[in-house]
Amino acid sequence: MSPDSTPHVILTGDRTTGPLHLGHYVGSLRSRVELQHAHTQYLLLADSQALTDNAHAPDKVRHNVLEVALDYLAVGIDPNLSTICVQSALPALSELTLLYLNFVSVARLERNPTIKDEIQARGFGRDIPAGFLCYPAAQAADITAFKATLVPIGDDQTPIIEQTNEIVRRLNRQAARPLLAEARALVPRIGRLPGVDGKAKMSKSQGNALPLSASDDEIAAAVKSMYTDPRHLRASDPGQIEGNVVFTYLDAFDPDAEMVADLKAQYQRGGLGDMTLKRRLTEILQAIIAPIRERRARYSGDLGYVWDVLRAGTERGRTVTETTRKVVIEGLGLFRL
Structure with a gap:
């Protein structure tokens, strides 16, 4: 699927659990490089979501914020065209996630095919971190906070967009007016790349990935x-x-x-x-x-520049997401000082 000629607001990003690989490139990165020239694009370094199954390794998550940012710049993301934000530095996202969880049931979260597949792949059984189970609500918060109308994803992530739009419709009904816009998925021609072993999709955790820094x-x-x-x-x-x-x-x-x-x-x-x-x-x-x-x-030789990009992008992201938080709070009739 390709976007129409209408300018869109795009939100996409990656969990900061390790450097990116060819699967990320074919699934989303190369389309992001193209899309940034015609649309407003936000890229989220999803360190908070990375903690949902890496709470035992916060140093790993923090270190990979920089690693993923380097990959973004290396593939051709232009910080003058795309805004790169650090998720944990945007408090409105956490508050929106908590609010949205009141508009979705545990049963619905468990039925989400993306979550079911990920739970099985990680062998959680019933010992699922609550943050991981609530991932669709967090994704909904990310997407709506940036007012995104288009989300480039692999085909295995489309259930997340469906659930985001369910939450949006429930909030809009509750507020009796269109607080938030629905988003649509942008799935590339090849949305999922198998690992080099051919046994599963390319994944850092499966050890079958080819990193973008490979010799x-x-x-x-x-x-x-x-x-x-x-x-x-x-x-x-x-x-x-x-x-x-x-x-x-x-x-x-x-x-x-x-x-x-x-x-x-x-x-x-x-x-x-x-x-x-x-x-x-x-x-x-x-x-x-x-x-x-x-x-x-x-870029690795000029980390000061990379951190400046992240600080400036996160500040822009904070302004946008805080505006959405206020709209949702007012729309739900909650008390504000």
Whole structure:
């Protein structure tokens, strides 16, 4: 899905649990770089949400605020076009989250497919941190606080937008007027990238991610290990496209779609070896990551500038979110001094 020509307010961001990787890039980062030129865009360094399952490691969360900010700048986020904010420094978000929790049931939170999948992936069972279970309400607070109308996300996150809009409608009914606007998801053509092992989506916690700071050697090693078709033993053998991780990555990153289509046809007929495909993918990924890695190194050498960007962006974000907090408080008829 692509945005229409109407200018939108965009809110997106990332949990600060580690540096970003190619999954983030294909799922959201590269679209953010494009969108910032035509829309008002806010990027949230979600350190408060990172604590929901990392409360035992606050140092890790704090350290990765800077790491994720470096990745943003390295991929081409321009702080003159996009506002980068630190979530924990925006108190209106926490207050809105608490208010919104009164407009959603525990049962509804537990039914959210995104939350159900994440709970299962982390093996929480019934020992779920309350903050983690309440993640959809916190996301609703983030989205509405910035008055966002468009949210770039992977396809696995669309239930969060649906639940955000449910909360918005309940609040608007309670206030008997449109306090908040609904948002829509912007899902890229390839919204989820499998890990280099092909077993799950790319994830830091799964250990199958390729970071945006990867060296050329690391990229080559990751591609070499990628799953293709185990029955494709010789180049002359017909090969299968479905489930072939190398072709999934070529679809996501190769700028020559016609060439990829030709490669698929040749692979299916027989006569194309896995190593030929992997060499092409290696060169493409190296060409994408090398300039990102170089810009990241440059920004890492000027951390004073990075902190200035975060301070200025967070101050702008504080002004916007505080305005929304006041609108919600007044709309619900709560007491204000």
